Amino acid sequence: MGRSPCCEKVGLKKGPWTPEEDQKLLAYIEEHGHGSWRALPSKAGLQRCGKSCRLRWTNYLRPDIKRGKFSLQEEQTIIQLHALLGNRWSAIATHLPKRTDNEIKNYWNTHLKKRLTKMGIDPVTHKPKNDALLSRDGQSKCAANLSHMAQWESARLEAEARLVRESKLRSHSLQHQLGNSGFAPSSSSASTSPPILNKADAPPMPSRSLDALKAWNNVGWLRSNEGNGAGIATGLESPTSTLTFSENAPPLLSSGLGENTMPMIEFVGTSGSSEGAVKEEGDQQDYLPEYKDGMENSMSFTSNLHDMTISMEGTWASESLRTSSGAHVPVGDVNIAEEGFTSLLLNANSDDRSLSEGGGESNNGEVASGSAGSDFYEDNKNYWNSILNLVNSSPSDSPMF
């Protein structure tokens, strides 16, 4: 079944590369370029398969590779992008100049993942494993609520990423259909990646992705503060939560969305069952299956929803996110947990100490932290701002979206 591995040919070497082999490969590529990887080994006098040569070049020999320890900034970028993109290492790598996807993947698996786990954060969902950390009633209740919202947020981010990626591709192809000769397709050599809109080529139009993310921030906490019936906050009170991004967005969204159309997404979750579904209305039904798959992956959290029902007796918006001082934590900013833990992770050299201070019982049992309402809000704003900045500064050829 399938094709046989490329290295099964007799006489082809496998395993670690010798300095001599490196030298041959390097010399050949410097002189001729790699051309067809399949043909390269024989031309370069290497007893390797083309795939092995390509890997050696892209992960090790390429001159624009930085090796060595990851900086704090790089770690932060990886964690944030992983929260946003999941295991899409190549996409993450485009935001870390001179780092390869393989290196990032290894670093994640050997360092960051372990550190997150050690700190009680699920490295897959980037949410705290709350009940293991927090025991007191108030704490576990708040943590459970935050966790639930973080899960919704995680699912939303997945959807958002897909939506925006599709939108970009769509707008790109639309430009070609319109016959606008001013926009040439990015001719990125032999890449088989889908055409990516080049910043240089693109008209100066606002990015939908940013709008969407910004809109979420706006909508989320504005609505929760309003306490009206349509928003996320109240939606979560019911067994079925609905988040709608509509082209008929209300005026309050005008800062982010006023002039731009937003495809309508209806995110219908059923907190009492293990099923979730995403509906989208408008012009983008065609990617729904994939989109839905992603959502379902992201919604794997439903398995532990029963943990939360214990603490979900009150109303979600009005009770669960109220701090001890009575201030409301914006519901749209539920990733305060993530930011808190991310900061903790990055700032802490001693994991144990961080654990006890960050998630422990040193704050007299207060829910979240006593005066943390505004701090959490600010921190979380910073968290999303930093992600937005990352997105904003995406390389033009980034496959991120």
Added chain:
DNA sequence: AATTCTTTCAACCGCAACAAT
């Protein structure tokens, strides 16, 4: 010093997407 255990990371494998025919 010898042995065992753990960690790291380069390299491999299989699959999917895309291009060429």
Added chain:
DNA sequence: TATTGTTGCGGTTGAAAGAAT
């Protein structure tokens, strides 16, 4: 349209290095 070839990606493996006993 079907088939074949090429490339890129993400998951996994295993040898080497380092730490612990």
